[in-house]
Amino acid sequence: MILELLANAISTGVLLGCIYAALALGLAVSFGLLHIPNIAHPVFVVTGAFAATVFNAMGFDPLLVSLPLALVFYGAGIAFFEFYSRIYEKRGESDTMQALTLFFGVSLVIETVLVMQFGADQRSTDVDYVGQSLTLGPVVMPYRLLIPALVAPVMVTALWLYLKYTYAGIAIRAVAHDERALSVSGIDPGWIKRHAFGIAAATAAISGAALVIVGPIDPFAGRMQIGRAFAVVILAGMGSIPGTLAAGILIGVTEALVGAFGSPSWAPAVAFTMLLATLAFKPSGLFGAAR
Amino acid sequence: MSLRENAMDWAVRRTGRTPRATRSLVFALGCLAVLALGVVLTRMVDNPYVFFAGYVVIQYVALATGWNVLGGYAGYINFGPTAFYGVGVYMAAFLVKAMGAPLPVAIAAAGVAGALLGLAMGWMTLRVQGVYFAIATIALVVMAETVIHNIDYLGGASGLALMPPQAPAWAGGQPQFMLMVMLAIAVAFVALARWIEISAMGRGLRALKASEIAAECAGVPTFRLKLIACAVSGAMLAIAGAPYVYYASFIEPGTAFSLALSLNAIAMPLIGGKRSWVGPVIGALLLATVQQAASVTISSELNILVVGVVLILFVAVAPDGIVGIVEKLTRRRGA
Numbered sequence: 001m002i003l004e005l006l007a008n009a010i011s012t013g014v015l016l017g018c019i020y021a022a023l024a025l026g027l028a029v030s031f032g033l034l035h036i037p038n039i040a041h042p043v044f045v046v047t048g049a050f051a052a053t054v055f056n057a058m059g060f061d062p063l064l065v066s067l068p069l070a071l072v073f074y075g076a077g078i079a080f081f082e083f084y085s086r087i088y089e090k091r092g093e094s095d096t097m098q099a100l101t102l103f104f105g106v107s108l109v110i111e112t113v114l115v116m117q118f119g120a121d122q123r124s125t126d127v128d129y130v131g132q133s134l135t136l137g138p139v140v141m142p143y144r145l146l147i148p149a150l151v152a153p154v155m156v157t158a159l160w161l162y163l164k165y166t167y168a169g170i171a172i173r174a175v176a177h178d179e180r181a182l183s184v185s186g187i188d189p190g191w192i193k194r195h196a197f198g199i200a201a202a203t204a205a206i207s208g209a210a211l212v213i214v215g216p217i218d219p220f221a222g223r224m225q226i227g228r229a230f231a232v233v234i235l236a237g238m239g240s241i242p243g244t245l246a247a248g249i250l251i252g253v254t255e256a257l258v259g260a261f262g263s264p265s266w267a268p269a270v271a272f273t274m275l276l277a278t279l280a281f282k283p284s285g286l287f288g289a290a291r
Numbered sequence: 292m293s294l295r296e297n298a299m300d301w302a303v304r305r306t307g308r309t310p311r312a313t314r315s316l317v318f319a320l321g322c323l324a325v326l327a328l329g330v331v332l333t334r335m336v337d338n339p340y341v342f343f344a345g346y347v348v349i350q351y352v353a354l355a356t357g358w359n360v361l362g363g364y365a366g367y368i369n370f371g372p373t374a375f376y377g378v379g380v381y382m383a384a385f386l387v388k389a390m391g392a393p394l395p396v397a398i399a400a401a402g403v404a405g406a407l408l409g410l411a412m413g414w415m416t417l418r419v420q421g422v423y424f425a426i427a428t429i430a431l432v433v434m435a436e437t438v439i440h441n442i443d444y445l446g447g448a449s450g451l452a453l454m455p456p457q458a459p460a461w462a463g464g465q466p467q468f469m470l471m472v473m474l475a476i477a478v479a480f481v482a483l484a485r486w487i488e489i490s491a492m493g494r495g496l497r498a499l500k501a502s503e504i505a506a507e508c509a510g511v512p513t514f515r516l517k518l519i520a521c522a523v524s525g526a527m528l529a530i531a532g533a534p535y536v537y538y539a540s541f542i543e544p545g546t547a548f549s550l551a552l553s554l555n556a557i558a559m560p561l562i563g564g565k566r567s568w569v570g571p572v573i574g575a576l577l578l579a580t581v582q583q584a585a586s587v588t589i590s591s592e593l594n595i596l597v598v599g600v601v602l603i604l605f606v607a608v609a610p611d612g613i614v615g616i617v618e619k620l621t622r623r624r625g626a
Binding site for chain 1: 422427429554557610
């Protein structure tokens with residue numbers, strides 16, 4: 001009995017953790033690689049989720065429709081980065097805190113626009129596999145968790161391969177490492193950063209669609225995820241893409257265990273405790289280089 | 292501005308004091324005048340709405356000033372001022388429920404709790420990088436709310452009705468008394484902020500804000516200063532929350548940790564100007580009064596939207612706020 005509970009808690013935790021990793025993946029690029037503390041990223045994800053519900057109501061599959069939406073988000077991300085860099089990148093590093101305030105304001109504005117457009121009620125998607133489960137021995141995995149969770153390893157692998165083997169991907173990692181050196185070698189760091197921020201925004205469209213399949217969300221769902229997303233990125237180690245998946249699963253499993261053997265109402269505190277513990281004891285994270 | 296300068300000119304000529312001592316004297320007299328005005332007004336105005344609205348506005352002056360000690364002087368943005376405010380509210384609620392504590396006890400206890408929380412947050416996050424502190428404060432609100440939700444003694448998620456001790460007879464009623472208390476707290480906060488600004492601590496904080504490495508090299512104990520600023524700011528935010536229990540008699544996590552409160556406490560110093568004590572006061576008076584007046588006519592969503600857009604505009608175009616704009620204009624006219 002207790003073993004069954006444990007097995008189910010762990011499998012749910014792994015699935016949840018994959019979804020957390022998908023949420024945090026864009027942040028791993030914008031914060032981890034570009035050092036832009038984009039606290040508006042979870043709100044981008046929620047925007048992606050709302051976009052998915054709109055198209056789902058017309059009869060499209062949320063995950064499939066999120067692929068063309070990702071292109072739209074890529075463009076929006078580039079435009080937003082252009083606005084941000086006009087203001088801040090030129091003022092230099094000392095204004096990181098001001099930039100944070102800008103993102104804070106932007107996330108509030110997006111949230112409020114969502115509330116005014118869609119109301120404060122929860123919205124959900126309608127897909128065939130919701131309500132069914134995959135049973136493997138004692139472990140029961142609902143498809144509404146399993147299918148979006150599978151998105152995370154796919155996204156992580158794709159992004160990791162892109163950063164590792166393509167010209168633009170290598171340039172993105174180079175910009176994270178040394179911007180001056182990149183411009184000396186004849187590549188425009190501005191373009192590379194725009195491109196990377198666009199990719200980060202594009203992931204929000206896909207992970208938003210994944211999030212809204214898991215359960216209904218409201219416009220303020222992003223707020224709960226800010227701490228979790230940053231906890232994943234920092235626990236992974238800044239900019240480590242495969243680490244994001246491991247850190248997400250670690251947090252997801254811990255939350256599920258706390259929920260199963262303690263009380264579910266304590267689950268929101270898990271990510272925050274792990275975030276603080278990482279900052280206090282191992283700021284470089286699990287897979288990151290020392291900073 | 293010119294009124295103050297004229298008064299200073301006059302005071303310097305009459306007394307022959309140094310400008311700095313004169314400025315402090317003028318400031319102290321101003322504080323006393325505000326307090327006296329508050330006492331007189333509570334006697335003369337009959338409409339109780341004025342006291343309830345006034346309490347909210349003055350509470351924002353206190354919150355904005357407390358936030359600015361860390362956010363403005365040291366440049367470390369605290370995105371979770373309501374975490375500290377809420378801890379103050381619930382500390383006071385606990386004391387009222389457990390022993391019917393009088394207001395001064397609740398305020399002192401809230402201050403200690405806020406300072407400890409600020410110290411703990413600072414110690415854990417400030418050694419790495421400023422960004423992490425800011426991120427951790429966002430999550431702190433979620434954490435604090437989760438903890439309160441799980442304490443049945445304090446009402447959990449559904450809130451708690453309390454019977455706080457009544458106001459003394461000379462005050463002329465609870466709303467009047469609470470307004471005076473909040474006014475006293477706000478004035479004390481502004482005085483403390485001004486003192487920090489002109490003391491060695493303020494110089495140290497400005498130095499580390501400009502460049503942490505340079506300040507460290509020049510012998511400024513940056514980590515200690517940041518920790519002190521965290522503790523002081525945390526204590527101030529928590530103290531601003533303590534009287535709320537006596538003001539409202541009913542508390543719930545939703546209001547004690549409300550987003551609007553956080554947003555305003557951050558937006559007010561940034562809009563007013565965060566380099567000196569004047570900025571948060573101007574920002575709070577302006578924004579809170581407009582909101583109190585507008586809350587009758589526009590929805591709370593629109594309210595937040597407007598504040599958000601104004602915040603973005605100021606951060607993008609006028610990082611030194613209204614005070615910065617005024618300074619720029621007067622300097623141009625002078626030159």
